[in-house]
Amino acid sequence: MTFQHDNESIQRLTYTDEYWMRQAIEEARKAEAIGEVPIGAVIVRDDQIIGRGHNLRESTRDSTAHAEMIAIREASSSLEAWRLLNCTLYVTLEPCPMCAGAIVQSRVPRVVFGTRDPKAGCGGTLMNLLQEPRFNHRADVLEGVLQEECAQLLTSFFRRLRNKL
Numbered sequence: 413m414t415f416q417h418d419n420e421s422i423q424r425l426t427y428t429d430e431y432w433m434r435q436a437i438e439e440a441r442k443a444e445a446i447g448e449v450p451i452g453a454v455i456v457r458d459d460q461i462i463g464r465g466h467n468l469r470e471s472t473r474d475s476t477a478h479a480e481m482i483a484i485r486e487a488s489s490s491l492e493a494w495r496l497l498n499c500t501l502y503v504t505l506e507p508c509p510m511c512a513g514a515i516v517q518s519r520v521p522r523v524v525f526g527t528r529d530p531k532a533g534c535g536g537t538l539m540n541l542l543q544e545p546r547f548n549h550r551a552d553v554l555e556g557v558l559q560e561e562c563a564q565l566l567t568s569f570f571r572r573l574r575n576k577l
């Protein structure tokens with residue numbers, strides 16, 4: 413018996429939502445490494461990352477320096493367009509109101525997030541700005557991809573922070 417894999421089927425096996433969420437987790441680790449709250453995001457189009465970002469709120473002293481905002485800016489600059497058509501945004505934590513707003517403004521068609529944010533989540537937890545019927549754009553949302561890993565990053569970061577105090 414022989415097993416044959418054409419390139420296309422191998423690619424389909426490799427590029428799952430989990431695969432891209434792992435890339436977002438890598439971004440979150442970059443934030444963690446510099447003492448930032450570990451949240452990361454990537455934007456994928458045609459099986460390629462066209463934007464990545466991690467939380468930089470403390471280092472930049474900028475309340476808008478969230479992972480998704482940075483990834484959206486990079487993706488727009490790489491596409492030379494403000495509309496992020498045919499893109500999926502992967503983020504380890506449910507988007508806040510600002511980021512959900514930016515996702516709607518940039519017409520991102522699909523959002524995948526890892527874990528819910530009970531204090532700021534606007535992808536369905538506190539409200540659902542990503543799928544508000546009165547807006548002119550709604551995104552498909554998938555939550556819970558690598559949920560435990562994404563949540564663990566945050567809980568261990570805050571545990572370490574508390575131990576330092």
Ligand SMILES: [Zn+2]
Pocket residue numbers: 478479480507508509510511512
């Ligand atoms: Zn945000």
